[in-house]
Every structure is written in structure tokens, then in C-alpha cells.
Amino acid sequence: MRYANFTDEPSVNQDDFFMAEAIKEAKKALALDEVPIGAVIVHGGKIIGRGHNLTEQLNDVTAHAEMQAFTAAANFSGGKYLKDCTLYVTIEPCVMCAGAAYWTQISRIVYGASDPKRGFTQLSERIIHPKTDLLSGVKAEESTRLVQDFFMSKRNKT
Amino acid sequence: MRYANFTDEPSVNQDDFFMAEAIKEAKKALALDEVPIGAVIVHGGKIIGRGHNLTEQLNDVTAHAEMQAFTAAANFSGGKYLKDCTLYVTIEPCVMCAGAAYWTQISRIVYGASDPKRGFTQLSERIIHPKTDLLSGVKAEESTRLVQDFFMSKRNKT
Numbered sequence: 001m002r003y004a005n006f007t008d009e010p011s012v013n014q015d016d017f018f019m020a021e022a023i024k025e026a027k028k029a030l031a032l033d034e035v036p037i038g039a040v041i042v043h044g045g046k047i048i049g050r051g052h053n054l055t056e057q058l059n060d061v062t063a064h065a066e067m068q069a070f071t072a073a074a075n076f077s078g079g080k081y082l083k084d085c086t087l088y089v090t091i092e093p094c095v096m097c098a099g100a101a102y103w104t105q106i107s108r109i110v111y112g113a114s115d116p117k118r119g120f121t122q123l124s125e126r127i128i129h130p131k132t133d134l135l136s137g138v139k140a141e142e143s144t145r146l147v148q149d150f151f152m153s154k155r156n157k158t
Numbered sequence: 159m160r161y162a163n164f165t166d167e168p169s170v171n172q173d174d175f176f177m178a179e180a181i182k183e184a185k186k187a188l189a190l191d192e193v194p195i196g197a198v199i200v201h202g203g204k205i206i207g208r209g210h211n212l213t214e215q216l217n218d219v220t221a222h223a224e225m226q227a228f229t230a231a232a233n234f235s236g237g238k239y240l241k242d243c244t245l246y247v248t249i250e251p252c253v254m255c256a257g258a259a260y261w262t263q264i265s266r267i268v269y270g271a272s273d274p275k276r277g278f279t280q281l282s283e284r285i286i287h288p289k290t291d292l293l294s295g296v297k298a299e300e301s302t303r304l305v306q307d308f309f310m311s312k313r314n315k316t
Binding site for chain 1: 213225238253254
């Protein structure tokens with residue numbers, strides 16, 4: 001687990017710091033030839049769960065970065081719910097992951113780049129809990145570039 | 159694994175048979191003091207994945223019956239996708255599970271009782287893939303009764 005000396009109050013610097021950690025997770029996915037998306041869950045300035053996309057490794061289309069991170073955070077905290085926690089994820093969550101976020105009762109979601117194809121906001125922002133704060137655009141360019149470069153390299157191989 | 163001598167063509171009897179199997183899964187959840195919801199995945203007249211709600215046992219709010227069944231079916235089949243498969247689930251899937259169903263590319267979803275609170279159709283039927291057929295109301299009364307009795311017994315205990 002990584003620690004950081006931040007308070008509970010989100011700040012721009014804190015958001016940048018933790019999104020950089022989510023990007024590190026995305027790079028772990030990339031090293032496994034997975035679509036590079038990463039996520040961390042933060043509580044009280046501390047990362048309590050990490051996850052990266054593992055759909056190929058686990059042969060499971062539901063093994064998105066956020067799902068891994070939610071489960072890891074619940075295991076770490078010992079509680080089912082992620083109240084007072086923030087999810088940082090490099091790309092906008094899909095409908096499944098936003099639906100999962102609802103069940104976790106997470107307080108805040110910060111994502112990097114929007115996903116105009118499968119992002120949950122394309123369907124409805126009502127998927128997440130009305131009490132969950134939402135922020136987008138944190139390190140969006142770096143997050144997008146990772147995914148774009150991945151698909152570009154795939155296309156060049158075929 | 160349970161086998162049944164059915165063809166690939168869904169029929170009312172086949173749907174009843176497999177929903178009864180999903181109800182057996184729901185009863186396994188009930189025996190663990192979980193909200194009794196169960197699911198099976200069927201391919202070519204054969205159950206290739208089973209699941210029941212395990213949110214308390216696994217301390218994981220994402221451990222819904224459908225998620226367990228999707229993962230089990232993918233493990234069994236060796237393929238990530240569940241094309242030409244049917245999901246039978248006792249209660250209407252939530253947004254998370256319907257979003258997961260989208261990723262699996264499952265051909266057909268049959269559910270028992272509607273969930274007027276958290277069922278995905280409350281938000282949008284567009285969550286599932288446009289090519290996924292949807293049927294509801296199969297053994298709805300039995301499926302509902304299981305859940306209602308569970309919550310009634312909880313209320314009487316407090």
C-alpha cells in the first residue's frame with residue numbers, strides 16, 4: 001500500500017497525485033497486453049485498493065480495473081461499503097462499473113478521460129448514487145494517450 | 159453440472175426448467191443468510207455456470223448472482239464471451255449486472271420477478287446489447303416470495 005500525507009479534503013494536487021497512481025495501474029495492465037486502464041481507491045489520504053484491467057488474463061469481461069479496485073478496497077477495509085472513499089480511474093467508468101460504484105456507496109469518483117462510446121454518462125448520470133460527487137478531466141490526456149497508443153500498436157501488428 | 163435434454167430453441171418448458179435451477183441457486187443463498195437471488199447460464203440445453211448472491215459471505219457488494227454465474231460460465235467455456243447463451247436469474251438484474259451482461263455479449267436474458275427499485279429497466283433497456291433478447295415473468299411469484307419472505311423474517315428478528 002502507498003501512503004500519502006494528505007488530508008481528507010480533496011485538492012487539485014491530491015487528485016493529480018492519486019490519478020498518477022491510477023495511471024501506474026494502467027501501465028501494469030499495458031505490461032500484460034491488456035487495455036491499459038487503472039484505478040485506485042483512496043480513504044483518508046491513503047490508497048486502500050488498487051486495480052487494473054485484467055479481462056484477458058482472467059478470461060473475464062467483467063474484470064475491469066474498477067471492479068478489481070472495489071473488491072480490493074473492501075477486502076482491505078473489512079467493510080462492504082466504501083463511504084468516505086474516492087475512486088480514481090483513468091478512463092470514465094462503463095455502465096457496469098458505475099452500477100457497481102452505486103452499490104459501494106462511494107463518496108466521490110474522479111476519472112481521467114471521457115469514454116464517448118461506453119462511458120456511463122452517455123446513458124445517464126443517474127446510474128451513480130445522487131450523493132456521489134463526480135469529477136472528470138484529471139490527467140485526461142495521459143490516460144487517453146495510453147489507450148490510444150495501445151490500440152494503435154494492435155492495429156499496426158495486424 | 160446439470161444436463162437437460164433440450165434443444166437450442168428456447169421453449170416455455172425449457173425456461174421453466176432452467177428458472178427452477180436458478181431458484182435452487184437462490185435457495186443456496188438463503189441457506190447462507192444472503193438475499194436469495196440465483197442465476198444459471200445455459201448453452202445448448204446445458205448449464206455451464208451457476209451463481210448465487212454472496213455479498214455478505216464475500217464482503218463484496220458486487221458479488222451478485224449474475225456476476226458469479228458470468229465468471230463461472232466463462233471459466234467453464236474457456237471463452238470470455240457468452241454468445242449463444244441464456245442467463246436465467248430469479249430477479250431482474252440491476253444496472254451493474256445488466257452492464258456486465260452487455261460485455262458478455264449474451265444472447266438472451268430471462269428473469270423472474272421485476273425489481274421496481276433497482277432493476278435496470280427502470281433506468282433504460284438500452285443497457286443490455288440490442289441483440290440480447292429479454293423475457294421476464296418466468297416463475298416470478300416464487301422468485302419474489304423467496305426475497306419477500308427473507309426480508310420479512312429479518313424484520314421480525316429485529
